[in-house]
Amino acid sequence: RKEVEQDPGPFNVPEGATVAFNCTYSNSASQSFFWYRQDCRKEPKLLMSVYSSGNEDGRFTAQLNRASQYISLLIRDSKLSDSATYLCVAPEGGTALIFGKGTTLSVSS
Amino acid sequence: GAVVSQHPSWVICKSGTSVKIECRSLDFQATTMFWYRQFPKQSLMLMATSNEGSKATYEQGVEKDKFLINHASLTLSTLTVTSAHPEDSSFYICSAMTGGNGYTFGSGTRLTVV
Numbered sequence: 001r002k003e004v005e006q007d008p009g010p011f012n013v014p015e016g017a018t019v020a021f022n023c024t025y026s027n028s029a030s031q032s033f034f035w036y037r038q039d040c041r042k043e044p045k046l047l048m049s050v051y052s053s054g055n056e057d058g059r060f061t062a063q064l065n066r067a068s069q070y071i072s073l074l075i076r077d078s079k080l081s082d083s084a085t086y087l088c089v090a091p092e093g094g095t096a097l098i099f100g101k102g103t104t105l106s107v108s109s
Numbered sequence: 110g111a112v113v114s115q116h117p118s119w120v121i122c123k124s125g126t127s128v129k130i131e132c133r134s135l136d137f138q139a140t141t142m143f144w145y146r147q148f149p150k151q152s153l154m155l156m157a158t159s160n161e162g163s164k165a166t167y168e169q170g171v172e173k174d175k176f177l178i179n180h181a182s183l184t185l186s187t188l189t190v191t192s193a194h195p196e197d198s199s200f201y202i203c204s205a206m207t208g209g210n211g212y213t214f215g216s217g218t219r220l221t222v223v
Binding site for chain 2: 041042043044045046087095096097098099100101102
């Protein structure tokens, strides 16, 4: 099975900080990617989809580098509510989602 | 949006008993359902893929006779953990494909085997 590797974390940052996570994937055939957010003991929630070079939604920016096979997630002006585990996800063969191990972010006041 | 209802949210059972987890798609037809398992501080690991009306496809290392999957209708898939043991204690979650390459997740089931 193809692998998805993420920064080990955890990332501990103060409110207002900018933080970036990286994720590498091994399946060069993957066309789309996702960043999910998972709170403790909850199901993952879709944060962003990345289909081309990148995507931006408010404080969140995702970028895709196909040549180097990595995806990044940038969070600007971190909020306490951003504290969660962020999962990098790549669909395999257009079906099942393959998850990275996740990167834990803790934002403190 | 597409919703998958998963029950129960949490269950505690005695070692040796069986537990059934249900996932229902409420407003769409889920031809394919994925079952994941997540241990503490670990990633979601795909256990099996179930397709309506056919046998599930299990990932390597997942015992098909222990984790029984039934997907008899387009709106219901079940996972039964048979003869549960403490090492089966985990967070089990289902996911279905919706339209346009989208996925939706159930809310998860936290299983504790004592």
